Amino acid sequence: MSRPRIGVLALQGDTREHLTALREAGAESMPVRRRGEIDAIDGLVIPGGESTTMSHLLLDLDLLEPLRARLADGLPAYGACAGMIMLSSEILDAGANGRQALPLRAIDITVRRNAFGRQVDSFEGDVDFAGLDGPVRAVFIRAPWVERVGAGVQVLATAAGHAVAVRQGPMLATAFHPEVTGDRRIHQLFVDIVAGRG
Numbered sequence: 001m002s003r004p005r006i007g008v009l010a011l012q013g014d015t016r017e018h019l020t021a022l023r024e025a026g027a028e029s030m031p032v033r034r035r036g037e038i039d040a041i042d043g044l045v046i047p048g049g050e051s052t053t054m055s056h057l058l059l060d061l062d063l064l065e066p067l068r069a070r071l072a073d074g075l076p077a078y079g080a081c082a083g084m085i086m087l088s089s090e091i092l093d094a095g096a097n098g099r100q101a102l103p104l105r106a107i108d109i110t111v112r113r114n115a116f117g118r119q120v121d122s123f124e125g126d127v128d129f130a131g132l133d134g135p136v137r138a139v140f141i142r143a144p145w146v147e148r149v150g151a152g153v154q155v156l157a158t159a160a161g162h163a164v165a166v167r168q169g170p171m172l173a174t175a176f177h178p179e180v181t182g183d184r185r186i187h188q189l190f191v192d193i194v195a196g197r198g
């Protein structure tokens, strides 16, 4: 597969930057809002945004179970920030007032929502990322961190003593937002995973 078709879940959040980043990394990219579109893609990006809102939109649109099934079936996925929360198996501080973030259970990790936010809302810094030459500028915006990593999960980057980037087979997740920096290496890694080269 030379030019995979990768969807960006476009219910809520920063969809446009991911569509651009994926194109620049050599993929065909398209927004995904409907069930038929989920069946027509080779890989899926779940962007940052608000995981509680995204979860409820998935429920309202009857997309939660179809998406879970497609991921369980091996559809490669990359989640950034809220997207990492969505791809996890278990969410701590999942929400309040009846608005809960609902895990898609594609990666065997436990995440804590807004984990860094207790100290400071947003920050950025350089992190080493396994397999990439040179550090990645990581922008954290009310970001989660990973509190438990399952046996089959590879930790690719850490910050403040916690995993902030992980991979499990064709599933990739970062607690930070590579789409806002212009550095396309993480999107390139995902395009290569989808194309069977990564």
Ligand code: GLN
Pocket: 047, 048, 049, 050, 051, 052, 080, 081, 082, 083, 085, 113, 114, 141, 142, 143, 144
């Ligand atoms: N705090 C948000 C959530 O819980 C994530 C923030 C982000 O995606 N930038 O979903």
